[in-house]
Amino acid sequence: MKHAIVKVHPKDNVIVALRKLDKGEKFTYGNEEFVLEETIPAKHKFTVNEMQVGESVYMYGVLVGKVKKHIPKAARISTENLQHASEAFSLDKRNLAWHQPDVSKWKDKTFMGYQRADGSVGTANYWVIVPLVFCENRNVEVLRDSLVEKLGYGRKNRYNNFAEEIIASFKAGKNVADVKLDTIAATATYERLFKNVDGIKFLLHDGGCGGTRQDAEALCGLLAGYITHPNVAGATVLSLGCQHSQFSILTEQIKKRDVSFSKPLYLIEQQKIGLEKDVMEEAIRKTFEGLIEANNCVRTPQPINKLTIGLECGGSDGFSGISANPTLGYVSDMLVALGGTVILSEFPELCGVEQELSDRCVDENVAKRFIELMTSYNKRAVEAGSGFDMNPSPGNIRDGLITDAIKSAGAAKKGGSSPVTDVLDYPEKVTRPGLNLLCTPGNDVESTTAEVGSGANIVLFTTGLGTPTGNPVAPVIKVSSNTELYNRMNDIIDLNTGTIIDGEETIEQAADRMLDYVLKVAGGETTVAAVRNGQDDFILWKRGVSL
Structure with missing residues (x-):
């Protein structure tokens, strides 16, 4: 009831x-x-x-x-x-006791994933095309126009047909208001040439030059995270040649993440090659060769502990910390108990719970790093005339999240109760199983981009107001905090935890349902809304203040 x-x-x-x-x-x-x-x-x-x-x-x-x-x-x-207002925090004694859920029924469960040479496992199999600098974005877009539809990865949707019907009605002198979307055929799909490749993804960005060298280093680290990601089979990288972010930095960052990196990687420098037509010829040919190799990858049964799940929220409401986020927290604890990995990010939304999280760090060095990152981040925000207290959005406030500390205390529930095994600075790679804290902004796209760059092969994303956020290479499972939202926007939302608010389900029951869904997504049995809708959000963090 x-x-x-x-x-x-x-x-x-x-x-x-x-x-x-x-x-x-x-x-x-x-x-x-x-x-x-x-x-x-x-x-x-x-x-x-x-x-x-x-x-x-x-x-x-x-x-x-x-x-x-x-x-x-x-x-x-x-x-x-x-x-x-929030409590002060300091380095204190360890508190590693936690509620370890019974996961006996999940221990022998598997999902169908892509085994990579470094031991990681992908939940998808993509090729990525990456500009090292924003000057190459146009060339990347030309590649997209040249390859995507021809290889069967296009998305001919009902809106294209609707626009064509509107144009035809206008040309015929008819009232365009009489053309209704509901009468237009649903999304059509193309036949893929490479059956085992889920798509080609294009990581457009506005970085690589004009910022600081530290920005270029961070960009190369993030891009290296995507190139070495278990959901990625290989990459084509385009460089102008004169920018801060050089191939040498990128390859160094790749080696930091995978010392024996062996995926196909094609580095194409425009100033060295010369004519645009020669750049495009090289890029198209090499990408096609890479796709042939990527198509040899097939799904095989994999244990649950090969999952690395990013925990994210966006468009939160007053129910997020009561239904959706605690459910993610329980799933997080289940995955940790099974030997898997989870990533909790959005440091501005951990304001007020720093003491609890630092006490949960497995040792003092990990705790010190968390405290230092939180303190320096907030200091930079204050110096820029802002602060964590200015984090809640108008939508958050309208729906009950009055202060940042209220928002943060609810957001932190996504991390469950397990010990914090590691604390990472952006854009470092996750290397330890268990609960990892990753320093990112609270902005959901920047944070999701970072979690995937650090190794998340699936993202669980809660929302109380509704957001379409997705990612180019990792499935983003959208979870609503309330039933009204799910019913109103279920074209972009996958799961509903409003059942907890409605008294129909416990957090534990919702978590069981969620983990079952995660395994279906990880194994390619179910396609999430963000992937169906082509929601490929990718925004880098320039390490300035972004809340």
Whole structure:
């Protein structure tokens, strides 16, 4: 049965509305009775007690704000009466106890993946075409126009046909309003020439030159992460020749990630070759040769511990930290218990839970690195006139995430309860199984791009408001925090955890359902919405302040 309200943690002094609550409604929670002072929208919170200016507000058991205007008992917290606040943190003793779920029924489960020479396993098999500098983006786009449709990777969709019908109606002097999309045929697919290659992906970006040399180094590291990624069979790389990001930096970064790198890799430099037609001829021929080799890869049964899952959120709402994110957290713990790897990123959205996470680090060196990265990142944000407290978006605030600490405490639930085995700076590669923390912005596309660059072969992505975010080479499984969103936007969302809010499912049951879905996606049995829709988002982080 669906409840109307929930108190997330015994220490909390706010209660969450699971539906719209009207002014004057009466509720009993524990031994306390509440008569609402005002209407409380679903996902928002009301106070347990009357609160004076300067008092602390707790949610998820942590400090999430300070009262800046008197709040009566059973009144809504908002940006008008609450400001961001979070606890200080420091290096403390280790706390490695965790709730290890029973995963006995999953131990012998497998998925059909692509075994790579370095021992990693892909959940897909792509070829990537990469510009080393933005000057080569046009040449990459020419390659896309030349290869994609001809090789059977085009996407002829109903919108093309709809536009053609609109044009035909206009030319015939008819009313274009009479042409309806619902009457147009659904998406058509082309026949692939290479059956075992899932596609050619193009990693367009605006970097490589004009920034700092550190930016070029980070770009080459990120691109090396994609070239060595288990979901990638090989790469064609285009360089102008004079930019900061050189082939030498890229190959060095590749060797750092895979010392015995043996995938087909074609490096093409325009200033060295000369004429554009010669560059294109070389690029098309070499890419075709690489695709022939990539097509020899086939799926074979692989154990669950070969999965590396990125944990991501975007367009979060007041239910994200109650339904979707804790479900990801439980899946995270299940995967860790099975010997797999998970990546939790978005450092601005770990504000307020630093102490818990640093205490969970397996040793002091790992904890120190986490604290140093969090401290320096926030310092850079403040120096730029911002700060973690400015992280929540208008959509977050509208749907109940009033302060960054509230947003962060809910977002951190994606990381479950297992020990933190490693802390990585962008764009380092994951090398240790277990829970890894990766320093990235809270921006969901930058963060997803980084998680995949660090080795995630699948991304679990929660949303409360709806976002189409995808990735060029890794399936991004979109998870809604509430049923209304899933019903409204299920063309871009794959799974619904609003069932938890609706009282139909427990977090554990939703996690079981989610892990089963993950294995189907990993094995190529199920195609996620972002892949069906061709949502290939790729944004690099230039290490300036991006929240």
